[in-house]
């Protein structure tokens with residue numbers, strides 16, 4: 001579960017500051033996909049970066065499973081991100097030299113948890129199967145289609161069984177049909193694994209795969225009842 005509580009984020013803009021996120025409060029609950037939409041420049045990516053604890057907001061709180069990210073040291077925040085947050089970017093950002101399965105395994109190495117390597121291997125196989133890539137586990141990114149690469153990126157983001165999944169425009173590099181399949185996959189994985197998912201999308205052609213929809217305009221968010229902070 002992730003809660004953003006009265007979050008404001010500004011950036012320097014000449015002598016002044018621009019408010020990218022303006023007092024936004026929202027909750028994404030386990031198993032639910034919350035879409036964040038709005039025009040270009042409305043603050044969607046900024047909000048996601050704050051949710052990912054990659055940028056510290058000027059004010060407000062980010063709670064990941066009730067842990068207040070603002071109260072953590074940089075090292076603790078890194079550990080929190082690694083253990084509890086999965087991130088999928090617009091481009092799949094896979095490592096060219098590694099096979100699909102290795103992309104997942106390398107996460108275990110990066111986390112320095114060698115003792116759990118066997119378990120991660122088992123989970124990698126299970127996840128590749130869940131995203132429909134069991135037969136492609138040994139392929140490198142260049143041998144995979146755009147949609148398949150995005151599936152690997154989704155599986156990789158879930159390999160540590162995060163409670164929060166953050167997804168930025170996952171369909172931007174895909175045609176509509178493949179985009180729809182990716183959105184449905186994210187929806188089903190979030191529901192089945194109880195992941196609280198925030199998904200940024202600028203177009204609503206895949207609205208059906210979103211459980212809730214937050215609309216941003218000029219940094220402010222219109223939040224439906226179900227996604228409000230209790």
Ligand SMILES: Nc1ncnc2c1ncn2[C@@H]1O[C@H](COP(=O)(O)OP(=O)(O)OP(=O)(O)O)[C@@H](O)[C@H]1O
Pocket residue numbers: 011012018019020038039040041042043044045046047202
């Ligand atoms: N690093 C930065 N430095 C200064 N201003 C920034 C920075 N990042 C974003 N902004 C500004 O903050 C506002 C929100 O930008 P943001 O990228 O979050 O919007 P967005 O809704 O994700 O847009 P898009 O759909 O085009 O990706 C914009 O006015 C943008 O120019």
